[in-house]
Amino acid sequence: MRFYNTIISDYADVCPNCGVKTESAIADNTSAAKKTNVLAIVGFVLSFLVPLAGLICSIVARKQCTERNEGGAGLALAGLIISIVEMCIILLYIIILIAVAGSLVSSLSLAATVL
Numbered sequence: 107m108r109f110y111n112t113i114i115s116d117y118a119d120v121c122p123n124c125g126v127k128t129e130s131a132i133a134d135n136t137s138a139a140k141k142t143n144v145l146a147i148v149g150f151v152l153s154f155l156v157p158l159a160g161l162i163c164s165i166v167a168r169k170q171c172t173e174r175n176e177g178g179a180g181l182a183l184a185g186l187i188i189s190i191v192e193m194c195i196i197l198l199y200i201i202i203l204i205a206v207a208g209s210l211v212s213s214l215s216l217a218a219t220v221l
Contacts, residue, residue, distance in 0.1 A: 143171050146178030150185035153192065161189035 114121055118128050146167035153160030164185035171179040 140175065140177035143167050143174070143176040143178035143182065145170060146182040146185065150181050150188070153185040153188040157189040157192040157196070160185050161193070164189060 114128055120127055145163050149160050149163030149165075149167050151160070152163055164182045167182035168179055168186065170176065171182060
């Protein structure tokens with residue numbers, strides 16, 4: 107049996123000769139999870155309270171998560187979806203209120219002309 111005394115790159119995951127994991131690969135697997143982007147959390151919470159602010163924060167957070175390799179991209183996506191759905195519901199509610207108000211005004215003006 108012959109042993110080789112070779113230098114392995116610091117960035118190598120396995121030894122090119124024997125296939126054993128290197129210390130850097132073991133350290134990467136045991137390292138802590140990614141840090142969660144704070145703006146993703148803020149965007150998610152704001153999506154329930156102030157949907158427009160939640161939408162903006164979630165969009166920025168998704169971009170930051172990909173650029174900085176941070177966690178929280180799913181949370182930012184959830185904030186984005188919730189903000190959009192909530193804004194659509196609010197818009198629908200406003201349209202219904204305007205339609206009802208218009209109907210009431212026209213019925214009142216019709217009743218006034220009959221009298």
